[in-house]
Amino acid sequence: MHILIVDDEVIPLMHLQEAFQKEGFDVTTAVDAPSALQAIQGSHFDACLLDLNLPGMNGIELAKAILALMPKAYLIAVTGYxxxxxxxxxxxxxxxxxxxxxxxxxxxxxxxxxxPTDNMVP
Structure with missing residues (x-):
């Protein structure tokens, strides 16, 4: 499975990346919304974990932008607030x-x- 993790807090981001990779996931990370949107261009993600409290464009705004590009995206919100x-x-x-x-x-x-498997890349 290919997942995108977006969090502006680098240490928690690295911990999640490492944990998912140990479980066999292909992980792409981003520290802000522009980086996340750039990663999505031409890629497919089975799931996106989005921190809600991002600088600039927050996670809810980012979710809407991702869904405009990938309508079947499986989005999970993560927040410290x-x-x-x-x-x-x-x-x-x-x-x-x-x-x-x-x-x-x-x-x-x-x-x-x-x-659900209908969100997965065949």
């Missing part, structure tokens, strides 16, 4: 999951392994 980003707003933006930090990588890995 659950009081700032409402769960319902995330669902309305197209997210399929919502997790508050701190979190354990195995929870996200288990969630991504349960993605």
């Amino acid at each position: 659950p009081d700032r980003f409402e769960f319902q707003d995330c669902l309305n933006a197209g997210f399929k999951g919502y997790f508050a930090k701190p979190l354990h990588a195995h929870v996200l890995i288990d969630t991504i392994r349960q993605i």
Whole structure:
């Protein structure tokens, strides 16, 4: 599976990348929305983990931009500020999951392994 992880906090981003790679995932990372959108050009991701509190374009705005490019994208919101980003707003933006930090990588890995196969690249 190919996943995109977007987080402006480099240490948590590296920890998630390492955990997913150890489980056999192909991982692309980005530290901001422009980098994430550039990574999506010409690529397919089975899932995208998006931090909601990004500089400039926040994760909800990024989700809408990703869905405009990849309508079947499986998006998961991750935030250290659950009081700032409402769960319902995330669902309305197209997210399929919502997790508050701190979190354990195995929870996200288990969630991504349960993605319906119609989202996967054949």
